[in-house]
Amino acid sequence: MEHRYEPREIEPRWQRVWEDEQTWHVDNAALDEAGVDPVYVLEMLPYPSGEPHVGHLKNYAIGDAVAHFRRRRGDTVLHPMGFDSFGLPAENNAIKTGQHPREATEASIASFQRQFRDWGVSIDWSREIASHRPEYYRWTQWIFLKLFEHGLVERRSAAVNWDPVEETVLANEQVIDGRGERSGALVEIRQLEQWFLRITDYAQRLLDDLDTIEWPEHVKTMQRNWIGRSQGAQVVFHNDELDADYEVFTTRPDTLFGATFFVMAPEHPDVLRLAEGTEQEQAVREYVNRSLAGDRSERGAADKQKTGVFLGRHVVNPVNGDRLPMYVADYVLMDYGTGAIMAVPGHDQRDFDFAQAYDLPVKRVIAGPADPAGESLEEAADGGPLSDDAAAGGSPSPDDDALPYVGDGPLVNSHPDFDGTHNREALASISDWLATEGKGQASINFRLRDWLVSRQRYWGCPIPIVHCDRCGVVPVPEDQLPVVLPDVEDYKPKGKSPLAAAEEWVATSCPTCGGPARRETDTLDTFVDSSWYFLRYTDAGNDGAAWDPAVTNRWLPVDQYIGGVEHAILHLLYARFFCKALSDIGVLDVNEPFQNLFTQGMITKDGAKMSKSKGNTVAPREIVERFGADSARTYVLFLGPPDQDADWSDEGVEGVNRFLSRLWRFAAEAAEAGGAVVAQDGTVSGAPGATAPVDPQGDDLELLRKAHWAIDKVTQDLDGRFAFNTAVAAVMELTNAISARRNAVVQDGGNPDAGAAAATAGDATGWAAIRFATATAVSLLQPFAPHLAADAYQRLTGLRIWEQPWPVAEQRFLERDEFELVVQVQGKVRDRLTVPVSASREQLEELALASDKVRAHVDGKTVVKVIVVPGKLVNVVVR
C-alpha cells in the first residue's frame, strides 16, 4: 500500500479533535487537586496587525514545545493567549480610511486566531483576553485607580517629548536618538500636564530583585543600565546675591575641591531669575530660548562643541569658600540629578571641554600615576586628544599628567585633612564630612524616570478620572467602571486627544459633589495594558474582580516567559513594577512576574530584517499551506539556536518536510507490518515460534539502542536547555537508523504488506524494533510536530500521544560493553581501537602502545608519559 504524508488532511483532523474536546483547557479547580504542579508557560502578548509573521511562528513554536514537554512530564500547564489590541497602527489606519479601529482590530484578531489554530498551538482559548475590550480594560482602569489611591499616580506639568507627527507625547523610552520610536519625527519638548506612574519609587527594588530571577544576563544588564543607579553625594552651593541654595548631585565628591565653575541646564527654573538684572540677562535669555527650541538629537551629540553663557552670578564652594562663576549650558540635563552641576574640569572630560571653550581655570586635585620625571611626557608625546588639549590649555607644569585626569590617585591641593589620601578612600570620608558640616550628604541617584502614561490618542484605555471645577481631580468610583471608550467621528489628534470632541461623553457629573464635570480625555499608554495581562489569564472569566489572589498567586510567577529582546527594557520593567506595586497595595502576592525568561532571536531573510518595503517577507500562512504547520514549526526550531538570529531558507523547510514525510511513512508502514512487539522491559514478545520474550539481537538491538539514545538526548536538550535544533537533529538520526533497518528488513523479504502471518521470525523482530523506534521518534517529536505525532502514534499504538508520559531512556540500552578507544600520539589521533568497557587503565595503555599505527609514530622515541581517559582515549607523549 502506498503511504503518503498529507499534512493538509492530517492537521485539520487533529485540530478538530483538540478543539472539540477542549484538550488544552485547564480548569482552576485543578489547582486544588493533590499533587498538582502548576506550571505557567507564556509567550509575549501579540499585537494583532494583519497577519502573524514568522517571528510569531518562532515564538509560539518555542512556547508550545515547552508547554507540551512539560505536560507530558506530568505538570499542569497553563498556556493562554490574548491580544495587545489597543495601539497606534489601528488608529492610524482609522485616520487614513475612516474605518473604526475596533473593526480593523477585531479582523486582525480573527486572522491571528485562525492561524494560531492552523499552527496547532496548544492554547487554552477559554482564557483569551483582548486589551481593547471593555471586560478587560475595565480592570486596567481599576488598577489605575488602585495605584492612584496609593499615591503611585501623579498629575504634573512636565517637560515632555512631543511627537509632532503622531501629535502625542511619548515616554522617554519611546524616544530613540531624539526621534519618535514609530514616526521617526524629531521630538519637541513641551511643557504639559501629564499623568505619571511613580516607578522611580521602585527603582532600588527593581534593581535588587534582578538577582532573584533567571533571565539572560544581557537583559538584566540592560535593565540595570536603564535604572542607572549612581552612588555619590548631594552638595549645597550657596548664591549670596539671591540668597539661594543650589544642590548638585555628584558621583565624585572627592573632586569637590577641584570645582572651578558651576553649570545649570537651560530648563532649570531659576536660570532666568538669576540672570535678571545682570548685564548677562539678554545673552542668557537668548541662549535659553535657542537651546529649548533646538531639537534633542542635536543636543545629545557628545562630540558637539560645548556652548553656554555666563549667568552674571556666583556660588560659593562649600568646602573651600571659592567663588565659582555660574553658567547655563545645554550639556547639563534637567532631567538627571538636580539640573545643576559643579564643574571639575581637571577631572571630567565634559567640564574640561567647556573650560577650554570659555577659558575657565582648570585645577588638579588628584595626582596622576605617572612618574613626574618621565613617563607622563612620553604619554603626552603619543598624542591622544587629551594631551593635545592639555598642551593647548597650557598645562601648569611639565611634570603633571595630562588633564583632565579621570583615573584614581592621591588627593592634592584639597584640604590638609585629605591631601595624600587615596581618592577612593576620601570618597566616603568627604561625604561624611559634608554631612557633619551640614553642607551635603551621601546620596543615590537613578537614571530611571517616572513613567509617563497619558497619550493624546483615541485608541487606548480611557483614564478613569473626572475633572471637577469644585473638587478638582476625582477618580471614577470603582462601581462605575468601565469608563467606556466612546465612538468618535474624527480620529485625528489635533494637539489634544480625539476624545475631547466626544462632547456628550466628556460632559459628566462629579462623583463627589454631583456638579458638572469633565472626563479626562487622555488615554493610557498601551504598555499599561500589557503590564498585567498575565495576571488576568489566570482568572480570565472573573467578572467580579480583576483576579482572585488565591488563584493568581498559585499560577504566578510565570515559569517560562518567551519573547523578543526588543521588550528587554520597557515591557519587562513595567510588568515587574506593576507586580511589586500591586503586591504592596495588597491585591496580589507576586514580587517578580517572570521567573524564567527566554529571549528568541530574529528570523531574517537574505541576511536582513524582514520588511514589506524590502520585499523580503516570508508569510507563515503560505508556508503552512505548502508544507503543513508541523514542517513550519519544526523548521523554525531546527534553524539554529533559538536565542540567536537565523536566516530563513525555503530549501531548509523542504528538508524538514522531507524528514517528517519519511518518518510518517515509516510509522504508517510499521503500523501495518504487525507481528512481534517490543515490551515495556525492552524484550521482544510474540515473535513467531518463540514461546517466551526474547532479547533483541544484532541490528534490532542497535536500533533500540539508538532509540534510547535519542530519548536521552532529546530529554536533555529540552529540559531547560532550549536546544531544539539538536533535539530535532537527534530524531533525524534515529529516523535515519530506522530507514536503514527498514530497508534491510524489506530487502530480506519482510514485505510489510504481507502482515504478520507471512513474516519470518527475523522479520517479525525487525518490524518490532522498527515499530518501537518509530513510535519513540514520533513521541519525541510531538512537542514540535504535534499533528504528525498524534496521527502516527495512533496508527502505531492506538493511543493518544499527548496523553502519554514523556518517554524514559532505559539504562540497559544506553550502556555498551565495547567502545571506540581513540589513541593519540602527541595529541594527534593515530588509531581507533574497539575495546571492552571493562578494560582497566593499564590494559588501555597496553592496547594503545601495542597498536602498529601508534608504534610507527613512537618508534625511535622515548615515551615520556601516557594519559589515559577511561572510556575515551589514550594519549602517548614522546620525546
Add this chain to the structure above:
RNA sequence: GCCCGGGUGGCGGAACGGUAGACGCGGCGGACUCAAAAUCCGCUUCUCGCAAGGGAGUGUGGGUUCGAUUCCCACCCCGGGUACCA
C-alpha cells in the same frame, strides 16, 4: 566611547578541556523510470598522493595544558543595546 552577543566546510549549524564539522541544505555520482518528478544508496573541510598514508585547519597573535573551537591575555571584524546621566 562604554556594555552585551557572535566569528567553525559552499551555506545553516554540532561538539562535559579529549575523535572538529553531528544533523540539515546545496553539490557530485549511482539505483529505480521509456523519461521526469518523487524515493532510495554512496561521496562531499582544504591540500599532497594511484593508493596506503601524510600535512594544514575553528577571525589574528600570544599563553596555560599531555591535549584548546572550548580556559587566560592582547587585538581585528560583524551584529545589537546605550550614550554629554555629572
